[in-house]
Amino acid sequence: MKKCEITLTVNGEQLTTMVAANQTLLEVLRENLGMTETKYGCGTGECGACTVLLDGTKPILSCLTLAAAMDGRHITTAAGLARDGQLHPVQQAFVDESGIQCGFCTPGMVMKTVGILARTPNPSDEEIRHGLEGNICRCTGYAKIVSSVKRAAELMADQSAAE
Amino acid sequence: MSSRVLPDFELLMPKDLGEGLQLLSRHGSDVAIMAGGTDVLVMMKANYRSPYVMSLAGIGGLDHLDWAPETGLRVGALTTVDQIEQSGAVKQHYRALWQAATLFATPQIRNSATVIGNLLRASPAGDCSCAVLALGGTVVLESVDGRREVAIDDFWLDYNLTARRPDEIAVELRLPPPGKGTGSAFRRLTRTHEDLAKLNASARLDVDGKICRTARLAMGCVGPTTQRLPKCEAILVGKAIDEALLKTLDDVIQSEIAPIDDKRSTAEYRRAVAGVLLRRTISQALAD
Numbered sequence: 001m002k003k004c005e006i007t008l009t010v011n012g013e014q015l016t017t018m019v020a021a022n023q024t025l026l027e028v029l030r031e032n033l034g035m036t037e038t039k040y041g042c043g044t045g046e047c048g049a050c051t052v053l054l055d056g057t058k059p060i061l062s063c064l065t066l067a068a069a070m071d072g073r074h075i076t077t078a079a080g081l082a083r084d085g086q087l088h089p090v091q092q093a094f095v096d097e098s099g100i101q102c103g104f105c106t107p108g109m110v111m112k113t114v115g116i117l118a119r120t121p122n123p124s125d126e127e128i129r130h131g132l133e134g135n136i137c138r139c140t141g142y143a144k145i146v147s148s149v150k151r152a153a154e155l156m157a158d159q160s161a162a163e
Numbered sequence: 164m165s166s167r168v169l170p171d172f173e174l175l176m177p178k179d180l181g182e183g184l185q186l187l188s189r190h191g192s193d194v195a196i197m198a199g200g201t202d203v204l205v206m207m208k209a210n211y212r213s214p215y216v217m218s219l220a221g222i223g224g225l226d227h228l229d230w231a232p233e234t235g236l237r238v239g240a241l242t243t244v245d246q247i248e249q250s251g252a253v254k255q256h257y258r259a260l261w262q263a264a265t266l267f268a269t270p271q272i273r274n275s276a277t278v279i280g281n282l283l284r285a286s287p288a289g290d291c292s293c294a295v296l297a298l299g300g301t302v303v304l305e306s307v308d309g310r311r312e313v314a315i316d317d318f319w320l321d322y323n324l325t326a327r328r329p330d331e332i333a334v335e336l337r338l339p340p341p342g343k344g345t346g347s348a349f350r351r352l353t354r355t356h357e358d359l360a361k362l363n364a365s366a367r368l369d370v371d372g373k374i375c376r377t378a379r380l381a382m383g384c385v386g387p388t389t390q391r392l393p394k395c396e397a398i399l400v401g402k403a404i405d406e407a408l409l410k411t412l413d414d415v416i417q418s419e420i421a422p423i424d425d426k427r428s429t430a431e432y433r434r435a436v437a438g439v440l441l442r443r444t445i446s447q448a449l450a451d
């Protein structure tokens with residue numbers, strides 16, 4: 001099959017790679033670029049494990065996105081959140097609140113949380129639960145994930161107050 | 164069962180609309196057009212095959228959402244369901260479409276899925292489709308030979324079949340401006356919020372004083388396409404809508420729908436709740 005060269009900016013770094021027309025963004029991240037933090041769950045848009053951010057704040061499903069159509073775009077994965085060895089407040093909040101059990105859904109949950117807080121910096125429980133729709137967790141029962149999102153909102157508010 | 168890997172196809176990435184239309188005039192029925200891809204890619208991971216996939220992503224100027232009181236709403240081919248949800252104008256003037264957008268799928272899907280893709284998928288479960296049928300409007304189709312407009316009432320021919328010719332791109336959806344007494348609403352029943360509708364309904368009512376002047380009622384998951392309910396509409400027109408009148412719809416709707424058993428519901432259940440969903444949707448439109 002015909003391949004084409006695309007350039008993606010992933011976590012701030014410009015990367016050029018050859019992709020086949022039928023490769024999804026998820027496959028290119030994991031297989032071409034070796035960035036395995038983004039997970040393959042269902043492959044059909046139901047579970048949210050493959051969530052990445054487009055243009056810094058917009059959660060999309062990398063399993064339902066053709067890589068070739070993303071040429072020139074900015075993508076953020078869970079590995080792109082930490083700065084200078086410091087966890088991102090959202091990551092720290094998931095650790096603090098034990099919002100992680102087996103961890104498979106966590107990269108998607110974390111990316112989704114960044115997306116929720118970009119739009120609603122101080123969300124209600126209702127807004128958090130509505131925002132988390134599309135990310136499935138089979139371990140936690142969600143209560144600890146909801147408190148992680150709440151904690152993340154606090155940490156981010158503290159951080160911007162300090163700046 | 165879905166496969167992990169997409170089948171082979173040739174990807175067409177036109178840089179402008181003219182190039183896209185040229186490609187379609189050449190390859191026509193061998194092309195699957197892709198907007199957000201949330202239907203096309205899922206279908207290709209199952210058993211759908213197409214020699215060419217044409218992504219609209221590289222075509223500029225297709226993601227507009229313009230509202231004006233005289234002309235109404237214009238929704239571009241790449242305008243997403245999320246854009247609809249975020250629009251104050253849609254929330255105010257086209258409540259049914261806004262409600263469909265807020266209930267639609269998940270945030271990630273809403274960020275990619277387009278309203279026009281929902282219409283073109285021609286699924287009887289389409290949520291934006293149901294709202295658009297109640298609101299009324301036209302789909303603008305363009306080919307190298309020019310543009311034409313098809314009324315939404317004539318747009319769906321059968322399950323997964325529309326009035327679009329293989330050489331045409333749907334470039335815009337146009338919704339008429341609401342009148343002074345226009346109200347609309349959308350509701351759906353689902354097993355979980357993320358699932359497709361078991362049943363959805365939408366209503367647009369033009370009310371003058373207490374009297375209903377026109378009514379457009381739409382329901383999905385009760386036949387091969389999303390459909391109007393003309394007998395129920397006729398009952399409302401010219402009358403003041405009250406609980407007693409609404410109750411009469413429960414029987415009338417039975418002769419207008421032909422639901423099937425599938426994995427989301429039984430036909431029996433759909434028949435049992437169709438009247439209830441319709442009544443609630445109408446009441447909600449009256450309150451808009």
Ligand SMILES: Cc1cc2nc3c(=O)[nH]c(=O)nc-3n(C[C@H](O)[C@H](O)[C@H](O)COP(=O)(O)OP(=O)(O)OC[C@H]3O[C@@H](n4cnc5c(N)ncnc54)[C@H](O)[C@@H]3O)c2cc1C
Pocket residue numbers: 044045046195196197198199200201202203204205219240266267268269272275276277278279280281282283284288289290291327331332333334357358359360
């Ligand atoms: C997990 C999940 C949940 C979903 N939940 C819902 C839901 O709650 N409600 C609902 O209604 N739908 C739902 N869907 C279905 C889907 O997201 C919608 O139908 C969506 O609106 C399709 O838009 P798209 O831009 O992704 O379309 P695409 O997949 O790009 O295209 C859909 C169809 O339209 C055609 N098409 C698209 N654009 C054009 C154009 N401009 N001209 C001509 N043809 C065109 C394509 O060829 C294809 O046949 C869901 C899908 C998934 C995967």
